Amino acid sequence: MNLNLSIETLFEWKTKKVPHQLIDIREPYEVEVCNIEGVAIPMQEIMERSAELDTAVPVVIHCNSGKRSDAVCYALRQALHRNNTFSLSGGIQAFTTAYLPEQSCAQ
Numbered sequence: 001m002n003l004n005l006s007i008e009t010l011f012e013w014k015t016k017k018v019p020h021q022l023i024d025i026r027e028p029y030e031v032e033v034c035n036i037e038g039v040a041i042p043m044q045e046i047m048e049r050s051a052e053l054d055t056a057v058p059v060v061i062h063c064n065s066g067k068r069s070d071a072v073c074y075a076l077r078q079a080l081h082r083n084n085t086f087s088l089s090g091g092i093q094a095f096t097t098a099y100l101p102e103q104s105c106a107q
Contacts, residue, residue: 003073005060005086007095021054023061025072030064034105036092043068050080062088064105
């Protein structure tokens with residue numbers, strides 16, 4: 001069971017407008033500093049707000065480095081059987097470093 005989605009794949013999906021839903025599980029103050037669009041649902045609220053996750057398209061969960069999103073992705077897959085849910089490898093740090101260096105989210 002592969003939980004991870006590479007930053008290259010997310011970039012391709014965004015560029016080619018492949019349907020997906022991007023969920024940022026970082027804290028609101030982190031989202032204010034930098035973001036890559038998507039829906040902001042803090043980690044502690046994700047299970048109670050799981051109805052907001054689109055069931056028709058892949059859902060990509062991201063955090064700062066990928067550690068929190070790995071845990072959330074695993075929990076969603078186990079509790080809700082959401083097998084089209086992925087954790088962004090390296091998180092927003094890796095994505096912005098590679099594709100949006102002017103918007104670096106490194107902390």
